[in-house]
Amino acid sequence: MPDLGYGPLRRRDDEPIFAEPWHAQAMAIADLLIGSGTISQSKWTETLCEEVRLASLAGSADDTGRYYTAVLSALERILNAGGNVSCSELACRRDEWRRAYLHTPHGQPVELDCGRFTKASD
Template identity: 35%
Template sequence: MTSAAQTLAGIAASCGDGLPLPPAAAGRPGAGAGDEVFAEPWQAQVFAMTVVLHERGLFTWPEWAQALSRRVRDGADDGSDYYRCWAAALEDVLADRGVASAGDVEGATRQWHDAAARTPHGQPIEL
């Protein structure tokens, strides 16, 4: 397993001026150093999935950079929807690689909502 620094360097190397920004804190000017890198748990999860899939060889960082660029380009200027773009890019890549179609994602998303709806408050939601 490569170290995090190597992974980061790998992503950065692929991005160059084209950007796909690295995952960023939901920061704002004035926010302190204690900012969470990930504003919400799902952001960390989708980021981690991407790193793991890369380690498994599903895509290269330049390929990822391209997919993410496409989504970020249409995203908000202030980067506030950065992880939304990230997730959308991951869906694009998964569909493109034949791993999971848009329909698969819709279906599984609905299952999670259904599971949440039937789970009493305070209990872990499980499918």
Template identity: 35%
Template sequence: MSQCETSSPFTEAEGLPRSAEGDPVFAEPWQAQAFALTVHLHERGVFGWNEWAASLSREVHRPERARDGADYFDAWVAALSHLLAEKGVADQETVLALQHSWQRAAEATPHGSPIVLENDPLR
């Protein structure tokens, strides 16, 4: 019924990404969290939406980004990290150290138990 179901050889050659109506908007929970964090921090006045759009634009325009937008939320998270660093809210070193700490905590947590930061053996 809708026009977007049609596919053409041209489509496939050019790799214009497609998504049917009603597709889930987030592929993984972290994407939803990153999105919600951004909306929430803006509502709390941590940054203006123009500042956010500029930061996201910088990230999505990097030449190494996928043509089909598959890494769009990677760009989103990078944009949020940079903006929060610029605003002096969260410096990059602290975030990176915590990121590794969460990864060690995940590996050290037995399956079925909630992953908490305290499970990081180096913490």
């Protein structure tokens, strides 16, 4: 298949290449939110483009990492603006996952157990 300008997001066998499982999960969440009508396609496109532009202005490398970080930022911005999830809720959940990850033995699945880890346990 010829390179159609996808840059690091080139397609092989008509399927996107995801470097990490969370890349596919983030795109699936965006697709679900658009498909359910929670967010509009135009709002998604506008917000994602702005996040990619901001990452570019900040000097981030033009790679899949930057793109999917922009995807996450766009999802967070849209959900916060729509009142679905606040920035403080996102930060709290991110911190809970970080603590759970740090306290999970190597090779074991990371599970979020709300209330198990407190800020004092870091």
